[in-house]
Amino acid sequence: MSDTHNYLPFCRPSFSDNIISDDHGKYDHHYWSPIPSLTKSCMMCKRKSLSRRLTIRRESHISEDNAAHIQIRQDLKPKFAKSCRGLICLWCSEECHRQCWQSVNDNNDDNKCDYGKYKNIIVRPQWLHRVANSPVGFQARFPDNIDPSNSSLTPLIVFINKLSGGQKGEIIYNKLIRLLNPRQVFLLENDASVMQALDIYSSLRNTRILLCGGDGTVGWILSTLAKRFSSLDNPPVGICPMGTGNDLSRVLGWGWSYNMKRLLTTLLHISNAKPIALDRWQVDFEPLTRIDPIEETGSIRRCLSHILDHPKFVREIDRPSYQNYQKPLNVRFTNYISFGLDAAVVLDFHDKRMRDPSKFTSPMKNKLIYLNISRQYFREFALWRAWNLRSYMRIICDGEDMTNSLRHCHTVVLLNIPSYGSGTHPWSRTYQNSISLSNNIPNQTEKFNQINSNRFQDIDPPDYSYDQCKSAREDISNTVESSRASVTNDQIGRQSIDDRKIEVVGLDSIQMALIHIGFRGRRIAQCSQVRLELIRSMPVHMDGDPFYLPQFTAINVTHAGQVLVLTNDNK
Ligand SMILES: [Zn+2]
Ligand SMILES: [Zn+2]
Known part of the structure; x- marks a missing residue:
């Protein structure tokens, strides 16, 4: 003994x-x-x-x-x-x-x-040693008699955002430090703490990462991994969904909401999960010299647009406050970046929460406040469909000016993954079978039971009066209902998370509501690079983080390598 x-x-x-x-x-x-x-x-x-x-x-x-x-x-x-x-x-x-x-x-x-049922992912104490003169204090390595290439051992590093999921991070942390080695579980603080954790395990092969947090946390950590590792060289990442949207988690099969039972199942499955590639996109901002908006067609509309108090993405009363959100948290994204109405709602919500956190104490309260803000914005823009993003920006996809496609759009979304805004599929619902590491699957004809976008875009509110707008909206709704029943064959590019292509989709305020019941938006382009030129200031929403861009800013979106993530087939 x-x-x-x-x-x-x-x-x-x-x-x-x-x-x-x-x-x-x-x-x-x-x-x-x-x-x-x-x-x-x-x-x-x-x-x-x-x-x-x-x-x-x-x-x-x-x-x-x-x-x-x-x-x-x-x-x-x-x-x-x-x-x-x-x-x-x-x-x-x-x-x-x-x-x-x-x-x-x-x-x-x-x-x-x-080491029980989590034996594949537990970091055993004899693998961790104190190291003198090291900022991180510890170093992990396998003993000489373990061959990592022939081993089922996949030591896990767990990162937990304490604030995600209605403060459930602390409960998860307390549970996991009992189930696993406490030194493999980390509460997220800042970039430096993430780097230190990665340093400790840099010599341990086959490591995997579990992220417990929302889309914003996932975006942040994937971005930090990209700074540290070259393309497809990072420890693959699985997700414990703790946010409100959890879109990447849905796509990768890790679920759409947090519960403890699911987390324990995740710990069992993560060792066998398959690593796959996920595209990442670089966003560069540059100041522009003044550019003129595209002129509205028709003299009446041109005059009215100057006279009427049309709805605004950035309200004058909010502008001073929004100056605080000028710098984005990261300049790379993996899920999506959106401009316009969607971002205006998210930024307004975020700003209110920062100014008075005492009102945002429970997920239910937060959801109600969010719905209330959405309702105000959507109502304004639904009444003013003709006021659209063409007056706010130019969009150039793979060198081709697609600004005219923004007619009637209140939101433009650049999608890297099929899921957006809590599980909606603005580009296509039939993506699931497409995801694969191999790029051998050719573009295919897909059947849609959705809106015929051509018919949708032909409907234009004839005038700006409330009654006529209302009747136009009813016409649109009828069109949507009838077209939903018809099956439309549509030649589109397959949406995949590893094809180095980004999908550009436009949505108006009505479509933004309809995508939640299975409709899609207007497909504008599937391309390798996008340039947007802002004529006016604009709210932006990138992987869960809203921010504000001043007018006369150009945004260039280009491919920025790939990152390894884990897909769960044992759903
Ligand atoms: Zn034991
Ligand atoms: Zn006994």
Whole structure:
């Protein structure tokens, strides 16, 4: 029996200072902690309750050697209350009776700890060593006798955003530091803390990452990984969805909302999940000299646009406050970037939350406030459909000016993944079977049971009066209803997360509501680079983070390599 086992540790050692190259196995001991009663069968006697007869029978078979150990242990008087009748291993969760524990011989191979059902992802203490003169203090590496290329071991680094999911991050953290090695679980603070965590595990092969957070957190960490690793060289990333949208998590099969049961299932599946490539996109901003908006057609409309108090993406009263949101948190995205109405709602919500956090204390309250802001914006823009993004920006896709396609659009979205705005599919609903690491699948004809976009774009409100707008909206709704029933064959490019193409979709205020019940938006282009030139100031929404861009800004979106993510086939 090793010295370390002459007492009952209440905390597991999370690292080792011993040299491990000769015999890594000798550290695979159970680490027992007292529990009042057993919740499952004892690993020794295979029974849950311990009868008096059984106790006597087992103790009568204890060898003299073991009897000596028992004597030592009784002398040491391990401190556990008389009410504690059992013990649990803090690594593998095996349980055993107090009486049976006295006959456990840790040097017997049958009694080695196998680290339980999370054995593939647990960072074993003997892999972690303290390193002097290092800012991170620790370094992880496999022992010499483990060949990582032939191993099913996929040590996991877990990053948790404490604030995501209605402050559930702390509950997850407390749970995971019990199930795994506490030194492999990190609360997210800043870029430096992420880099330090990656430094500790840089020598450990086959590592994987689990991100517990919303789309904003995922975007941030993927961006940090891209700074540290070259394209497709990062530890692949799985997701525990804790935000409101969770679009990337939906696409990769990790679910659309958080619950503890799903998280535990994720821990079991993440070792077998398949790494796939995900495109990343670079966003560069540049100031422009003044450019003129595209003139509205028709003299009446031209005059009215100057006279009337049309709806605005950036309201004058909000403008001073929005100056705080000029700098985007990152300049690369993986999910989407949107301009216009969608971003205006998100930025307004975000600004209100920053100014008075006491009103945003629960997910339900937040949702109601968000819906209320959306309703105000949507109502204004639904009444003024003719006021569209053409007056605000030019859009150039692969060198071709597509600004005229923004007619009637209140939002333009550049989509990298098929899911947007909490699980809607503005480009195509039939993406699921397309996702693959291989790029062999050719463009294919897809069947849509959705809006015929050509018919939709032909409808134009004839005038600006409320009644006529209202009747025009009813016409649109009727058209949508009738076209929904018809199946339209449409030749489009397959949407995939690894094809180095980005999909550009336009949505008006009505379509923004309809995409939630299965409709799609207006497909503008599928291209490799996009340039937008802002004629007026504009709110922008990028991977969950809203920000504000002043007028006369150009935005260039180009491909920026790929990052490895994990897709879950065991949904
Ligand atoms: Zn154990
Ligand atoms: Zn037992």
